Amino acid sequence: MLDAIDPTDQAPTLLKDSVLISFPICPFVARARIVAIEKGVDIKVRFIDLANKPSWFLERSPTGTVPALDTGTHFIFESSVISEFIDECSDGSLHPALAADRALSRAWTEYATKLLMPQYMMMMAGSQAEMDQHRTTLRTAMGKIEAALTAKPYFNGDDFAIVDAAYAPVFVRTAFLLKTRSIDLLVGLPKLQYWAAALTERHSVCQVHGPDHYDQLDEHMAQRGSILAG
Incomplete structure (x- = not known):
C-alpha cells in the first residue's frame, strides 16, 4: 500500500482550493481530470489559449505546458505528477496494492x-x-x-x-x-x-x-x- 498521508500535511486542503490550468483538447489535461473525477475531487478548471499564453502562466510555469495545478502556494506541473498528487490527496488509491x-x-x-x-x-x-x-x-x-x-x-x-x-x-x-x-x-x-x-x-x-x-x-x-x- 502507499504510505499513509501525514495528518499534518496540508495537501488535501490545497487540492480543495486548487485550479487546474487546461486546454480543451489536451490529452495530458484529460488524464488529470479523469483521475480527479474518479477520486470524487471537484477540481476547478481554467482553460487558456496555448497559442497566446497569458503572462501570469508563463511566469509560473517552467515548461509553458498544460496541465498545471495552481494550489495558490504551489504551482505543480507535469500531468503524471498532478495525477499522483490528486490520487494521494484523496481517499483510496488508483494504483494496485503490490x-x-x-x-x-x-x-x-x-x-x-x-x-x-x-x-x-x-x-x-x-x-x-x-x-x-x-x-x-x-x-x-x-x-x-x-x-x-x-x-x-x-x-x-x-x-x-x-x-x-x-x-x-x-x-x-x-x-x-x-x-x-x-x-x-x-x-x-x-x-x-x-x-x-x-x-x-x-x-x-x-x-x-x-x-x-x-x-x-x-x-x-x-x-x-x-x-x-x-
Missing part, C-alpha cells in the same frame, strides 16, 4: 506518450507521407502494449487505475478517427480494442470528453492545416 504492480503501472503510464505524440502528429500532418510516417510509429507503439496486456477490462483487471486514465485520450481519438475519417488504428489489435471500448464508455472519460470534443478536434486540425481537416 509495489511491483504499481511500478509496472507507472512505467506503462509513462509509455502512453509513445502513443499520444505520434497520434497527434498523424492527425495534424500536412501531407500523406508525413501522416503515414506517424501512423507507422503509432502502430509500432500500439503493438508493444498489445503484447503487454494480460488483464480485462482495464490494464490491471477489474479496477480502474491511473494507467487507464493515461490511455483513455488515445482511445477517444482512435474512436474519433474511425467515426469521422474511417481510419481504424486498432485493426488487428483485439486486446486494445477491448480496452478501448471499456475506457471510452466509462463515465469519467465521457464527462471529460464532452459532446463538443469532436468539433474541437476538427477545428484544431483545420487550424493546423491537416490533410485530414474537414
Whole structure:
C-alpha cells in the first residue's frame, strides 16, 4: 500500500482550493481530470489559449505546458505528477496494492506518450507521407502494449487505475478517427480494442470528453492545416 498521508500535511486542503490550468483538447489535461473525477475531487478548471499564453502562466510555469495545478502556494506541473498528487490527496488509491504492480503501472503510464505524440502528429500532418510516417510509429507503439496486456477490462483487471486514465485520450481519438475519417488504428489489435471500448464508455472519460470534443478536434486540425481537416 502507499504510505499513509501525514495528518499534518496540508495537501488535501490545497487540492480543495486548487485550479487546474487546461486546454480543451489536451490529452495530458484529460488524464488529470479523469483521475480527479474518479477520486470524487471537484477540481476547478481554467482553460487558456496555448497559442497566446497569458503572462501570469508563463511566469509560473517552467515548461509553458498544460496541465498545471495552481494550489495558490504551489504551482505543480507535469500531468503524471498532478495525477499522483490528486490520487494521494484523496481517499483510496488508483494504483494496485503490490509495489511491483504499481511500478509496472507507472512505467506503462509513462509509455502512453509513445502513443499520444505520434497520434497527434498523424492527425495534424500536412501531407500523406508525413501522416503515414506517424501512423507507422503509432502502430509500432500500439503493438508493444498489445503484447503487454494480460488483464480485462482495464490494464490491471477489474479496477480502474491511473494507467487507464493515461490511455483513455488515445482511445477517444482512435474512436474519433474511425467515426469521422474511417481510419481504424486498432485493426488487428483485439486486446486494445477491448480496452478501448471499456475506457471510452466509462463515465469519467465521457464527462471529460464532452459532446463538443469532436468539433474541437476538427477545428484544431483545420487550424493546423491537416490533410485530414474537414
